[in-house]
Amino acid sequence: MKKIFLLAVVFIFITNATSAQSQPYVILISFDGFRWDYPDRGLSPNIELMKENGVAASSLRPCFPSKTFPNHYAIVTGMYPENNGLIANSMYDPYHHRKYALSDSVAVKDGRWYLGEAFWETAERNGITTASYFWPGSEMNPAYRRPTYFEHYDHAKPLQDRVEGIIHWLTLPPNQRPHFLTLYMERTDDNGHHYGPESKEVNEAIRLQDNMLGLLFSELKRINLFDSTNIILVSDHGMSGVSKTRMVNIEKILEDYKVHYQQGGPIMFIQPKADEVEEVYNRLLKKEEHYNVYTKENIPARFHFSKNPFIPEIILSADLGWSLTTNSSEKYMMSMADGATHGWDNNLMDMQGIFFAMGPAFKKGYQVATVNNIDIYPLLCKIFNISPRSNVDGKLENIEYVLKGR
Ligand code: AMP
Ligand code: ZN
Ligand code: ZN
Numbered sequence: 484m485k486k487i488f489l490l491a492v493v494f495i496f497i498t499n500a501t502s503a504q505s506q507p508y509v510i511l512i513s514f515d516g517f518r519w520d521y522p523d524r525g526l527s528p529n530i531e532l533m534k535e536n537g538v539a540a541s542s543l544r545p546c547f548p549s550k551t552f553p554n555h556y557a558i559v560t561g562m563y564p565e566n567n568g569l570i571a572n573s574m575y576d577p578y579h580h581r582k583y584a585l586s587d588s589v590a591v592k593d594g595r596w597y598l599g600e601a602f603w604e605t606a607e608r609n610g611i612t613t614a615s616y617f618w619p620g621s622e623m624n625p626a627y628r629r630p631t632y633f634e635h636y637d638h639a640k641p642l643q644d645r646v647e648g649i650i651h652w653l654t655l656p657p658n659q660r661p662h663f664l665t666l667y668m669e670r671t672d673d674n675g676h677h678y679g680p681e682s683k684e685v686n687e688a689i690r691l692q693d694n695m696l697g698l699l700f701s702e703l704k705r706i707n708l709f710d711s712t713n714i715i716l717v718s719d720h721g722m723s724g725v726s727k728t729r730m731v732n733i734e735k736i737l738e739d740y741k742v743h744y745q746q747g748g749p750i751m752f753i754q755p756k757a758d759e760v761e762e763v764y765n766r767l768l769k770k771e772e773h774y775n776v777y778t779k780e781n782i783p784a785r786f787h788f789s790k791n792p793f794i795p796e797i798i799l800s801a802d803l804g805w806s807l808t809t810n811s812s813e814k815y816m817m818s819m820a821d822g823a824t825h826g827w828d829n830n831l832m833d834m835q836g837i838f839f840a841m842g843p844a845f846k847k848g849y850q851v852a853t854v855n856n857i858d859i860y861p862l863l864c865k866i867f868n869i870s871p872r873s874n875v876d877g878k879l880e881n882i883e884y885v886l887k888g889r
Contacts, residue, residue, distance in 0.1 A: 503610070506662045507713060507843070508653075508664075508842075509714075509715065509842075509844075510649065511663070511665045512665075513558075513618070513665070513718060513719060514716065514717075515551060515672035515719055516671050516721070516825060517689075517692075517837050518680055518718070518722050518833065518835065518837075519542035519543070519836060519837055521671070521689050524686065526693065529697040530696065530716065532841075533714065533840070534839060535848055537839060537840050537841025537847060537848075538838075538851060539849070539851070540839075540885075541851070541852050542836065542837070542838070543837055543853070544829060544836075544854070545829045546563050547800075548570075548750045548788075548826045548829070549749075549826050549827060549828075550719075550720065550825065550826050551719050551720070554856060556568075557857050558719070558859050559601040560860055561602075561871065561877035562876050565791045566598065566787075566790065566876060567599035568596050568599065569597070569619070569620075570788070571752075574596070576793055578792070583596050585619070588636075591619070591622060591636070593623070594625060594628050597628070599875075600872050601628070603663060604628050605864065607630070611663060611867060612659070612662060613631055613632075613663040613664070614631060614649075615629075615634070616645045616648045631661065632652055632661060642692065646666070646698050649699065650706065653708055654706055666699075670692060671685060671689060671718075677822050680722045680823055711842075712842055713841070713844045714840070714842055717838055717839075717856065717859065719836055720825040720826075720829075720834050721825060721832075721834045721835050722823045723804055725824055726804065726820055729773070729805045729806060730805070730816060731801070732809070733751055733808065734809040734810045737767070740755060743755075743795070745795060747806075747809065748824055749800070749825065749827040750800055750807070752795040752797070753795060755797065760796045764796075767799065774801045775799070777797070777798045777799075782798055787876070800827065800828055838854045838856075845886060845887060849885065854881075855881060855882075860875055861882070862883065865886065
């Protein structure tokens with residue numbers, strides 16, 4: 484009896500070990516704010532290599548609003564921000580008087596804000612070990628909602644250390660080694676905001692991050708994993724210039740009303756007093772110039788931006804290049820007016836990101852039209868042959884043609 488038990492244990496151990504070894508490898512990389520057309524500047528030979536040897540989409544369409552946290556979380560959950568919980572980079576829960584901000588290291592770890600299931604959690608439940616060298620949501624509590632291996636976000640962390648971190652995890656013994664990993668770099672977004680998308684600083688950031696991609700390739704070759712690893716390179720949104728001459732002070736328009744303002748720049752959320760919603764909306768509608776004003780009820784369905792309880796009653800979306808301000812934010816906006824930002828309508832060309840994918844799962848030298856970022860979660864599930872959550876917005880059928888044999 485004892486012998487049979489031992490044999491069974493050995494058998495389970497061996498099958499687990501072999502099933503882990505036969506799992507695919509996927510590295511999901513995000514270059515923050517890397518606009519769809521940056522690869523055409525001739526500065527990124529390693530992206531070019533991905534294009535030649537893999538799949539290249541003309542762009543990756545973000546969700547509305549085209550901001551960092553809503554979109555990174557949409558990519559890993561397959562859900563629109565209204566459903567994944569991250570409706571913006573900063574949020575307010577009026578029912579419990581709690582605030583969320585990406586700079587608040589306590590809030591970003593609070594799992595209550597994150598309503599979707601990130602791919603790493605789906606994967607871990609299916610016996611796939613995962614790791615994250617930064618990704619919005621990857622630090623959240625409780626622990627079972629995080630990747631097995633993760634790093635606390637550090638803006639100053641050298642990019643090379645991040646690549647080395649990925650390689651370190653990939654050289655762990657097979658039974659501890661992650662098969663799904665995320666990697667994040669923000670230099671293109673930083674320099675885009677400060678100097679604008681056409682600046683030499685953005686070009687330097689493109690070169691630097693592309694170099695890091697090259698380093699990742701050579702390191703994967705050194706550890707003999709290059710041929711068996713799928714690499715998906717994405718960005719969360721694009722970038723477009725702002726100007727001192729393209730600002731609308733919303734507080735001036737609403738000076739007769741006491742309202743609560745959130746966001747600012749390309750989008751603004753307004754919560755009026757309960758009995759003044761219609762009046763405030765009508766005032767904004769009358770003055771509507773360089774922006775569109777919507778209520779939670781009449782916002783066009785394509786934005787998928789109404790179902791969340793933390794979305795205030797009124798949503799303003801500025802025209803491309805225009806910024807919405809309040810009296811207090813005007814000064815700050817003026818100081819940033821030589822730069823650029825994002826957050827505008829997710830269908831605008833300037834807000835589009837990138838999608839490249841290379842590896843054993845993908846077609847080679849295959850160029851496709853725009854891909855939606857919410858469809859990446861079902862794609863990841865397909866690559867690992869596991870079932871996606873039933874409540875996701877993304878659809879495999881919209882993207883599976885990028886896979887070999889589909
Ligand atoms: P945005 O305001 O939409 O341009 O946000 C970009 C910024 O988000 C980056 O410059 C980072 O400072 C910040 N960020 C990115 N990932 C994380 C993270 N995992 N935790 C905290 N902050 C982050
Ligand atoms: Zn971003
Ligand atoms: Zn940004």
